[in-house]
Amino acid sequence: MNRLLMTTSANVLPAWLSERAEAIGVTSAKIIVILLVALVTRFLLHRGIRRLTQRTASGDTPVILRPLSDRARNSLKDSVIPSERRTQRAAAIGSVLRSFTSIVILSITVVLILGELGINLTPIVASAGVVGVALGFGAQNLVKDFLSGIGLILEDQYGVGDVVDLGEASGTIEGVGLRITRLRDNAGVVWYVRNGEIIRVGNKSQGYAQVVLDVPVSHETDLDQARQAMQEAGDALVRDEGWADKVLGEAESLGVEQITASAIILRLQVRTTTADQWRVARELRLRIARRFSELGIASPLPIMGMGPGETGQAAPGG
CATH class of the missing domain: 2.30.30.60 (SH3 type barrels.)
Incomplete structure (x- = not known):
């Protein structure tokens, strides 16, 4: 009897071990395949994103976006994006896309592996939901900053x-x-x-800038002469080769802008390249002051000038 039991146990044990070894082998093989597929997918997606961002940074239009190139060119024909900014935007977008794809692939891989191991995912998903809510409350400002940063960069x-x-x-x-x-x-x-x-x-640096100079003159001034002097100073600046690349249009003397008890305000404006409006405004003030001095035109107050959006604050150096 004992010999029969020992014989039966000896036959069952190898069969059980064989079945378990086969099951472990199959599960391990499936897990390895899942990991390999995840790694290859991540590599291919990151490679595609990297190529897309590199082409975007260089100014080329990706093949997938070429049908929209004409429409985009029409809407952006007056906007020139410097290469540094384009590279920065492309790098930021690429970083976000790579992080997103990595998180998605990692999540799917973990779920598939846990399923192959026979682990019940319901408690894990519930716990992850609780942890996610807690992290969401604790890091909502951080998430808000990142989402806002993505929007700022994408919208340029x-x-x-x-x-x-x-x-x-x-x-x-x-x-x-x-x-x-x-x-x-x-x-x-x-x-x-x-x-x-x-x-x-x-x-103040997108598209173009506008220099607006308000020049006060005394009530006794010949206004036509003063307007002509301002126009001549503006025209001379526009024709100057040293300033031609900073000016985008003709100077325009608009005439009387305001009349006060102490002065009459004349206005001159000219369109300039971005970030050069303050230098152009300084040069215009100098030329107008010199021209007024030559003609004997009195200025009761210091000449005041504003770039776009300026309200008497100091302008950047340059």
């Missing part, structure tokens, strides 16, 4: 080198990240602004 609201007004801080942009925007004001102070806290943006 501003880029490195732009002169902007962000409300509490204004100055020249030195760096744009997914969470933080760094800018330096006219006093040299570096400001770090969270993207989620940016409610409005005033960009």
